[in-house]
Amino acid sequence: MVRVNTPEQDLFERGILARLSGVDAGYKTATVLFGIDFEARAGEVALITGPAAAGKTTFMHLLRLALQPRSGRCVILGTDVGRASARARANVKKRIGYVAENPTFIENWTAFDNIAMPLRLAGQKPRDDSDDVRELVEFVGLTDAADLTVEKLSGAERHRAAIARALAAKPALILADDPTAGMSPADGRRIVRLLAEMRRVGAGVVIASQDESLADSAPLNHWRMERGRLSPISQAATEEAEAFE
Amino acid sequence: MRNALTGVERAMFWTLAFAAFAAAAAGLAARGVDRVAASYEAARSNYAIVRVLAPEGPAGIAAAEVALAQAIQVTSAAPMTAGRAAALLGGEVRAEDLPALRLIEIELAAAPAHVDVSGDLVAALAQGGVTAEVIEAPDDSAGAGLASRVRNAAFWGAIGFALVMGIIVSLAARGLAARRREMVTVMCDLGATQGQAAGRIADEAAVMGLYAGVVGGVLAGIAGFIVLMLAIPGVSLDALAGMILPVDLTPIAAAPLGAAIAAGAGARAAASYFHAQAARLG
Numbered sequence: 001m002v003r004v005n006t007p008e009q010d011l012f013e014r015g016i017l018a019r020l021s022g023v024d025a026g027y028k029t030a031t032v033l034f035g036i037d038f039e040a041r042a043g044e045v046a047l048i049t050g051p052a053a054a055g056k057t058t059f060m061h062l063l064r065l066a067l068q069p070r071s072g073r074c075v076i077l078g079t080d081v082g083r084a085s086a087r088a089r090a091n092v093k094k095r096i097g098y099v100a101e102n103p104t105f106i107e108n109w110t111a112f113d114n115i116a117m118p119l120r121l122a123g124q125k126p127r128d129d130s131d132d133v134r135e136l137v138e139f140v141g142l143t144d145a146a147d148l149t150v151e152k153l154s155g156a157e158r159h160r161a162a163i164a165r166a167l168a169a170k171p172a173l174i175l176a177d178d179p180t181a182g183m184s185p186a187d188g189r190r191i192v193r194l195l196a197e198m199r200r201v202g203a204g205v206v207i208a209s210q211d212e213s214l215a216d217s218a219p220l221n222h223w224r225m226e227r228g229r230l231s232p233i234s235q236a237a238t239e240e241a242e243a244f245e
Numbered sequence: 246m247r248n249a250l251t252g253v254e255r256a257m258f259w260t261l262a263f264a265a266f267a268a269a270a271a272g273l274a275a276r277g278v279d280r281v282a283a284s285y286e287a288a289r290s291n292y293a294i295v296r297v298l299a300p301e302g303p304a305g306i307a308a309a310e311v312a313l314a315q316a317i318q319v320t321s322a323a324p325m326t327a328g329r330a331a332a333l334l335g336g337e338v339r340a341e342d343l344p345a346l347r348l349i350e351i352e353l354a355a356a357p358a359h360v361d362v363s364g365d366l367v368a369a370l371a372q373g374g375v376t377a378e379v380i381e382a383p384d385d386s387a388g389a390g391l392a393s394r395v396r397n398a399a400f401w402g403a404i405g406f407a408l409v410m411g412i413i414v415s416l417a418a419r420g421l422a423a424r425r426r427e428m429v430t431v432m433c434d435l436g437a438t439q440g441q442a443a444g445r446i447a448d449e450a451a452v453m454g455l456y457a458g459v460v461g462g463v464l465a466g467i468a469g470f471i472v473l474m475l476a477i478p479g480v481s482l483d484a485l486a487g488m489i490l491p492v493d494l495t496p497i498a499a500a501p502l503g504a505a506i507a508a509g510a511g512a513r514a515a516a517s518y519f520h521a522q523a524a525r526l527g
Contacts, residue, residue, distance in 0.1 A: 064434070066434075066523075066524065066525065067525075068525070086438070086439070086524075087438060089524075090437070090438040091436070092436075093434075093435070093436030094435070094436030095436070096436070098434055100434070104427055104430050104431050105427070105431065106427060106428050106431060107427065114431075117435060118435050118436075121432065121435055121436070121437050121441065169435075
């Protein structure tokens with residue numbers, strides 16, 4: 001029997017990881033995002049900049065399925081999240097790597113164990129994934145701190161651990177909310193380049209930050225969020241990809 | 246358990262162990278009451294007095310003894326002496342003041358409820374040429390039905406108490422889930438379903454409940470053993486061990502299982518709630 005793809009699955013197969021059309025979202029009685037139109041593609045990096053309280057974090061919550069759209073259409077990784085079941089949403093979440101502005105960890109576990117958690121959730125045994133996790137730890141530059149409990153890590157190390165954890169399950173879509181907060185400009189640019197590297201393995205990356213200068217860190221699509229409205233500034237990543245094609 | 250128990254977890258473990266101990270101890274006490282009430286009821290219903298009406302005098306008593314010795318319903322029979330009667334009357338009457346008694350105390354074998362033991366005995370005595378009546382413990386006296394009421398009260402009391410302890414264990418396990426809230430949040434963020442996140446916390450709580458239940462159950466067993474040693478002066482360990490039936494140990498065996506189920510259920514409910522909160526911000 002031939003299996004027919006839904007339009008949402010077709011989008012995903014065409015490399016469109018997230019497509020938001022006219023989406024409003026918010027908390028309880030407050031609407032924070034208005035008429036959001038956005039697209040994230042595989043192999044591209046999108047940078048969302050804007051002032052504090054512009055709605056960047058709410059937008060990231062929307063992309064990571066912690067918020068339901070109030071209106072409009074929100075298709076993420078081939079699933080219309082406004083109509084999906086709890087299980088379908090959980091399955092989508094498993095394919096999203098999320099780096100929160102203030103990452104939550106199991107504080108009395110080591111950084112290594114925290115980073116390995118997505119793999120354990122996927123059912124991998126510790127002996128099967130330890131090499132992959134070591135590689136990730138080296139990739140984010142956390143080798144010396146990997147065996148420390150997370151409560152002993154500095155702010156920058158916590159962010160690196162959060163990035164490593166977000167990458168552990170080889171997600172299709174990586175979301176990073178202000179990943180450079182509290183870092184030196186050099187460290188911040190390094191983190192963004194690190195995240196941008198993931199486009200090379202076909203992942204889509206969405207970064208939210210107040211720092212406009214990050215737009216020069218890598219070829220990326222730059223969007224600006226202001227008072228809950230999102231507008232494109234440059235589409236360098238898409239243009240580069242189209243030129244390559 | 247991932248790490249050795251520390252701080253709050255250790256306090257929680259002992260809370261669970263104490264609740265399991267209390268429930269198991271109540272169960273053992275109820276079982277003790279049940280056995281005492283059952284033996285009282287058995288002693289009461291297996292006892293009767295035969296009053297010999299004819300022939301009169303020692304000949305009647307002797308003939309009745311012969312007839313009773315052949316009756317299958319009777320396990321023992323002994324003519325009531327004046328001294329025994331005086332003792333039963335509580336010393337209100339002196340033995341030498343009592344007339345010659347025509348009473349025989351008998352112990353009866355257990356018989357189905359529908360069998361008319363008294364009627365059968367009267368018939369057996371009549372065949373032996375003795376006219377007599379059999380006096381059983383009356384149903385309308387203060388003792389009638391008391392044992393079964395006591396047994397019921399002990400059983401349901403212990404069940405009710407165990408349920409209350411189960412609620413305490415369940416609430417304590419919710420505290421454990423609250424301690425693991427960050428783990429639930431992280432798991433939710435990583436895409437774990439409610440079942441996965443809550444299941445993990447419930448498993449941890451259930452294991453803790455199991456161990457705490459074992460500790461509580463064993464402590465209750467030791468306490469019960471000490472109480473028996475004190476309650477029955479001079480009893481040997483062998484005699485005590487012989488008195489204990491496997492069914493008497495049910496509360497001890499049930500303590501770990503009950504504690505594990507209650508702790509797992511409490512932690513699962515709390516973790517599910519935390520997951521639901523983490524999953525939806527809006």
